[in-house]
Amino acid sequence: MHETTGTLAHSKICFYGAGSMAEAIVRGLVDTGAAPAGNITVFNRSNAGRLAELRARYGVLAADSEAARQDALLTADVIVLAMKPKDAASALEALAPALRAEQLLVSVIAGLSIDTIRGLTSEKQPVVRTMPNTSSSIGLGATGISFSEGLGDDAQRLALDMFGAVGIAQVVEERLLEAVTAVSGSGPAYIYFVMEAMIASGVAQGLTPEAARELTVQTVRGAADMVRLTGEQPSELRRKVTSPNGTTQAAIETLQRHGVDEAFEAAMRRCAERAGELGRAIAEEALQG
Ligand SMILES: NC(=O)C1=CN([C@@H]2O[C@H](COP(=O)(O)OP(=O)(O)OC[C@H]3O[C@@H](n4cnc5c(N)ncnc54)[C@H](OP(=O)(O)O)[C@@H]3O)[C@@H](O)[C@H]2O)C=CC1
Numbered sequence: 001m002h003e004t005t006g007t008l009a010h011s012k013i014c015f016y017g018a019g020s021m022a023e024a025i026v027r028g029l030v031d032t033g034a035a036p037a038g039n040i041t042v043f044n045r046s047n048a049g050r051l052a053e054l055r056a057r058y059g060v061l062a063a064d065s066e067a068a069r070q071d072a073l074l075t076a077d078v079i080v081l082a083m084k085p086k087d088a089a090s091a092l093e094a095l096a097p098a099l100r101a102e103q104l105l106v107s108v109i110a111g112l113s114i115d116t117i118r119g120l121t122s123e124k125q126p127v128v129r130t131m132p133n134t135s136s137s138i139g140l141g142a143t144g145i146s147f148s149e150g151l152g153d154d155a156q157r158l159a160l161d162m163f164g165a166v167g168i169a170q171v172v173e174e175r176l177l178e179a180v181t182a183v184s185g186s187g188p189a190y191i192y193f194v195m196e197a198m199i200a201s202g203v204a205q206g207l208t209p210e211a212a213r214e215l216t217v218q219t220v221r222g223a224a225d226m227v228r229l230t231g232e233q234p235s236e237l238r239r240k241v242t243s244p245n246g247t248t249q250a251a252i253e254t255l256q257r258h259g260v261d262e263a264f265e266a267a268m269r270r271c272a273e274r275a276g277e278l279g280r281a282i283a284e285e286a287l288q289g
Pocket residue numbers: 016017018019020021022043044045046047050082083084085087090091108109110131132133134185186
């Protein structure tokens with residue numbers, strides 16, 4: 001084992017990519033105090049305004065010159081890969097020459113496999129592949145985690161602490177990270193989509209936008225907490241809302257007539273399949289590069 005990983009609070013963490021997902025994790029880490037802002041550096045490709053924004057919001061360090069980027073990468077204990085899949089192969093190729101054997105790579109990139117990361121860096125590189133979601137920014141993230149073969153206990157603990165600090169973290173076999181993407185990685189967007197539809201219909205039926213929004217938000221929040229706090233199955237909780245021949249039954253039958261359950265199954269299958277496609281595209285680009 002090469003890595004000499006320390007604890008989360010004492011590790012230098014470098015975010016390679018400074019977009020939505022990087023910000024969600026940074027905000028969670030800083031707000032919860034799990035990692036001191038002074039130990040976190042962020043950098044991106046070209047958007048200097050974005051780096052200034054993150055520095056001002058969270059007090060993290062922003063590497064806004066090539067020299068600062070190289071220094072941040074060189075001195076980091078943990079490098080979080082947080083660019084889009086299409087940028088991953090070239091970013092890893094650029095990173096590889098200066099990477100030290102003990103530096104831990106933590107990827108949040110959809111589809112990108114541990115094998116591809118190691119193929120582009122080093123076969124022995126310690127790697128944690130994750131699929132988080134943007135709710136990490138408020139400490140309510142849901143992250144799936146897989147470890148590279150032989151990853152040491154300290155590195156595993158650090159990764160679990162990192163994502164545990166911003167929500168729940170579930171260790172899964174790597175092949176299941178695509179299913180995690182379908183459930184929780186992309187999941188917030190399905191719920192927002194449903195909320196958009198509920199708000200729009202409330203407004204179309206005469207509610208003010210504010211009232212429709214407030215009632216929808218509280219309904220989704222209440223429903224999620226009912227499942228969480230009662231421990232009952234969603235199907236059982238749904239049964240309790242649904243009076244025979246009542247309003248809910250009329251609504252649910254309409255949703256079923258429109259194939260909403262099949263639509264969710266198809267959408268989530270397609271989501272997982274897309275994660276696989278994105279991962280294969282990175283691997284192919286790496287082979288050509
Ligand atoms: N958004 C989400 O809900 C989730 C996203 N993910 C994964 O997170 C990753 C990032 O997604 P997201 O945050 O939404 O994307 P964004 O487009 O918001 O951010 C991407 C960031 O990567 C930077 N970047 C791209 N290429 C390079 C490079 N060569 N060197 C340095 N920085 C680079 C961009 O910089 P610049 O702006 O300067 O080009 C930008 O800061 C994706 O791989 C996605 O699969 C995973 C789970 C959930």
